[in-house]
Amino acid sequence: MFVGRENELRLLKGLFDLKKATIAVCAGRRRIGKSTLIQQFGRDAKTFLEFQGLPPREGISPRDQLNAFSDQLAQQTSLPKLNLDSWYQAFSLLNSIIKTERTVVLLDEISWMAIRDKDFAGQLKIGWDTELKRNTKLILVLCGSVSSWIDENILNSAGFVGRISLKLTPEELSLFHCNKFWGRQAGRVAPNEKLKMLAVTGGVPRYLEEINPNLSAEENIRRICFSKEGFLFSEYDQIFRDIFSKRAPIYKRILFTLVQGSKSLSNVAGLLKRERGGDLSRYLEDLSASGFIAKDLVFEPGKKNTSKFAKYRLKDNYIRFYLRYLEPIKDKIEKGLFRDFAMEGLSEWETIMGLQFENLVLNNIRSVCALLAINMNSVRSAAPYFQRTTQRKKSCQIDLLIETKFTLYVCEIKFRKKISKAIIVEVQEKINRLKLPKGYTVRPVLIYVGELSSGIEEEDYFDRILDFDKLLSNP
Known part of the structure; x- marks a missing residue:
């Protein structure tokens, strides 16, 4: 397709x-x-x-x-x-x-x-x-x-x-185009069910082609991941062997350090007990060039240049899903001992789903800007933001910070069954810690999957609230 x-x-x-x-x-x-x-x-x-x-x-x-x-x-x-x-x-x-x-x-x-x-x-x-x-x-x-x-x-x-x-350098397909792989059933399949599937496939066309629209997300995932005959069960070993050959094991070790979230070069080096520069930097660049990780550079609001601080993010949903859930139980899957399970029962499922949902949003920044009525020509930067603790400011992490001329859109990306009103306090605390340039307007945005607690919309705190379905339906 x-x-x-x-x-x-x-x-x-x-x-x-x-x-x-x-x-x-x-x-x-x-x-x-x-x-x-x-x-x-x-x-x-x-x-x-x-x-x-x-x-x-x-x-x-x-x-x-x-x-x-x-x-x-x-x-x-x-x-x-x-x-x-x-x-x-x-x-x-x-x-x-x-x-x-x-x-x-x-x-x-x-x-x-x-x-x-x-x-x-x-x-x-x-x-x-x-x-x-x-x-x-x-x-x-x-x-x-x-x-x-x-x-x-x-x-x-x-x-x-x-x-x-x-x-x-073709990137993953947009969520709008991913939605087309459900064919005529797309309108009948709930956004949450599509998210489960996309948490495994991401926007990779060859993986999306494996979706059987007549099956549920869990049935599809069991078939292609948790079966030794499944296409995605052996996919990791094949692509890394073909791309990186004998060096594949060191690339796997690097990716393992990023499964639970973004890390700086120093963090990765420390976990691997390696020097920061040399081979490690080159390996990270290889993984970035091959499309598996992203190097998120920090754009200081109001400044033209990026800071020297950056984090590496595992941007590939399939790779994270494989390393977290398939690699540790490969032997069981090969023996047919892991077929009946509930996705929500997988260890740290909500945390991993949060990271996967964040990837999907960050891979669809154009759609986010379109929904926020932001002209892409006016965007100075759009990326995750990290602010380190100094004597003058506290640490701050923002899922997606979009800067246009004199406006900052502080986007909170949230996956949770029930999203409470506490999210308003959380986002405001991030804004309080953010070092703002003079004359800038700040607009908080919530991008979410789940159920919003009563009162969040009534508080009128967020300038825009975007649910996952809007991203699926916006070209």
Whole structure:
């Protein structure tokens, strides 16, 4: 099912108007729909050719990758399968069949193609400069999940300076588009039931495709998570093995430190008993580039620059759900001993759900701004806010702080069965602690799932109160 991605498609289609050969890069999390996006875009071309790298495995060689490329080229064209000696030869052969018509060529999982071949990127550059770029109606799309490889070998490489016309990093689908995966039943399924499902899948299209609208959220989650045959039961090991290979265990250890909430670099280093810089910083950047975590920078209200303080947040709902609930009982699930359960009975369920709901909101800031009638062009910053204790101010943490010119929207994101009036006192205390620039208006906002206690709306404290259903129904 293909939904959303209108902006990405618009940007890709705009490349046809450049009247020259172009290179586009599409990077990001596995299963986020990168390949599907480019395949959809390829429908606008007269010719669409797709080549995929072989997944990493023990003993795989550059020769294996070249043979796979030759196989795919033969299957999609009139060329016979040929033995290729180099990637330059492969790209030259590809160039020989490109005609003077709109053509899109997708090199998918490009870092896999380059396994154990340090000259791959260099030969691609030579092939582009000497042959491929002469085709003025060609769009070459380099796609991959190992974003660190793409950054190092393509985007930040001297060889490709000035050659990349577009870089795309597809994010999770908006809640509005997630809602479409319930099909005709979307209007009959309660928002709370959808939230249970999205607490596992997030807005990842491939995971959303596993939803059976005829089943309840708990039935769906049992089927795809708590069964050894379930798609999401083995998904974690597969994607981390494919992306990070032998380094996967250290990335898992880092992610475990973030399961219970955001942490600073010092917090993560302390929990892992490692130095703050060096490898740890690079590993965190890899996880961020791959779409699993977010580095939330603190924008000081009224100032143009960010502070030096930042926190890392596990932004991927599936990864948190897997590490908290599936990883510890993998053996039981494989033996079929964990099939009948209630979601609310899972340990720390309400706390974890609160973090998952917060992720969904933070991944849909555009929708939040639209519901608050905030023009995105006027937004100076929109992110979680952390204020540390100093001699002059107390610590303060705000789930989402949106700053426009002379206005701060203090957004409290709350998941709770029953939300009491005490939330008004809690939010006001945060505002009291917040160091406010002169002349700024403060507008408290409540974004929630659950039941509001009587009196919250009557108090007229919050400028806006947004329930989860509004996010699901707002484009």
